[in-house]
Amino acid sequence: MTSVVIYTREYCGFCSRAKALLASKGIIFVEHDAxxxxxxxxxxxxxxxxxxTFPQIFINGTHVGGCDDLHALERDGRLDAMLEH
Structure with a gap:
């Protein structure tokens, strides 16, 4: 099962965008509101x-970066493979 952890803060548009992308893929994640x-x-x-900067995202213990990094993985077609492990 894939483990996704995201560190967020309130009123963070980038945090909302990252969580929305993960949710759109049906990914259940652990959120740490800092x-x-x-x-x-x-x-x-x-x-x-x-x-x-917020958010910071970890997939299966690997730091993937922030919202822009997560969306870049999606654009490059690499995010789904990371989420399958």
Whole structure:
């Protein structure tokens, strides 16, 4: 089963777009809302190799980046293969 984790914050359009793409594919994901949690934000930054922007997305433990990165994987036809594992 595919594991997808996304770190988000409130009022984030990029977060909404990324979640909408995943939802459109029927993907169930774990969302960590770091809006009010400095601990979750630090966890995200550590796991995302220093990236601080929202969202940060992980598929099967692999950091794939943010919303633009997720949509680029979709455009390139590589996202479905990642989600099948």
């Amino acid at each position: 809006t009010y949690s400095s601990e979750l934000r630090q966890e995200m930054i550590s796991k995302a190799n220093g990236r601080t």
